[in-house]
């Protein structure tokens with residue numbers, strides 16, 4: 674195991690920064706990113722479809738379905754009205770819910786929903802929140818893609834294609850906005866053991882009558898193995914986000930950063 678818990682965080686590094694992280698609940702990467710950037714002193718607003726019971730600061734939470742036009746409009750309007758914009762935008766939400774069984778099982782509606790969630794949500798939020806960034810001549814945008822954009826999954830071809838489109842869009846946006854003081858980058862995680870991933874592994878273990886560890890191993894094997902020997906923790910992805918949104922990364926523009934323990938073998 675590494676020494677992640679000993680990493681020192683500067684509590685003032687992001688002081689005064691307004692941040693939006695989409696999908697910051699339910700023990701996923703978004704939640705880890707919210708916690709990490711909050712520890713660095715930022716004011717972090719988050720969104721989800723379900724309002725968490727334990728919500729402490731309602732001003733920093735927006736209930737909205739990000740895969741719809743209405744959902745993104747609601748988020749943008751709220752942020753412009755209450756905060757005048759954000760300095761940092763982390764487009765974290767993304768998922769695949771297409772049926773298994775191959776290409777013929779995947780309907781137009783499945784493809785559309787997947788692209789709405791994984792591509793258009795980010796395009797719409799960026800478009801709504803870039804104007805105040807342009808006005809202040811400063812901003813940072815992160816898109817969370819996936820290694821699947823280069824390594825398409827067996828039953829997740831729509832998701833992989835949407836993430837490929839997101840990475841491509843992110844690069845074009847970075848080129849357009851860099852001269853105006855806005856840095857855009859993307860992050861491609863590998864197999865990250867979020868609460869949702871844990872539930873998936875538990876379900877697989879139950880269905881196959883094997884242990885949790887055996888089910889996790891078979892998922893790792895289906896990826897061709899993970900050279901580092903384990904899955905990622907959401908906090909490890911959050912650490913990369915914390916670096917990329919900070920001024921420590923002031924010259925990093927238009928790059929996709931893979932964080933996968935070595936799963937993708939190609940350069």
Ligand SMILES: NC(=O)c1ccc[n+]([C@@H]2O[C@H](COP(=O)([O-])OP(=O)(O)OC[C@H]3O[C@@H](n4cnc5c(N)ncnc54)[C@H](OP(=O)(O)O)[C@@H]3O)[C@@H](O)[C@H]2O)c1
Nearest residue numbers: 696697698701702721722723738739765766767819864865
């Ligand atoms: N986990 C992995 O192994 C992995 C690997 C590669 C890439 N990624 C990418 O990393 C990002 C984070 O994934 P994760 O696994 O950490 O996610 P997660 O655990 O599934 O968390 C999802 C979060 O997003 C919210 N959410 C989901 N759909 C939403 C919608 N339509 N509108 C608004 N909020 C929504 C959820 O709340 P509600 O359900 O209440 O809406 C929750 O807050 C995604 O872009 C994913 O594609 C994940």
